[in-house]
Amino acid sequence: MSVLKPRNRLVNFRLSEEEFSAMKSACEKSGARSLSDFARGAVLHAMTEAEGGASMTLVRLDGVVTTLESRVEQLLRLLEGVQGPHTPAPVEEAAPEVAAH
Numbered sequence: 001m002s003v004l005k006p007r008n009r010l011v012n013f014r015l016s017e018e019e020f021s022a023m024k025s026a027c028e029k030s031g032a033r034s035l036s037d038f039a040r041g042a043v044l045h046a047m048t049e050a051e052g053g054a055s056m057t058l059v060r061l062d063g064v065v066t067t068l069e070s071r072v073e074q075l076l077r078l079l080e081g082v083q084g085p086h087t088p089a090p091v092e093e094a095a096p097e098v099a100a101h
Contacts, residue, residue, distance in 0.1 A: 011043075023035065023038070023039070026038065
């Protein structure tokens, strides 16, 4: 697969040990491939927001939600194939707890 827009510019910045640890933790939680990808995504997101790109963010989020919905549907179909038709069990509401005085 060829790269249509090669990344040939470098940005370098320094972090304290605490900032680096926080960034590494956030990177792992986000599922980014690397610290570079995480940092690039964060900077591009901040640029979009600074340019009034909230609507673009919503468009991207809509795309992500659509993809997730599609994948959940695929998983459900796979599970039905393994387990047979699935009928969700009724959800019982818990009785509200009465606080002792």
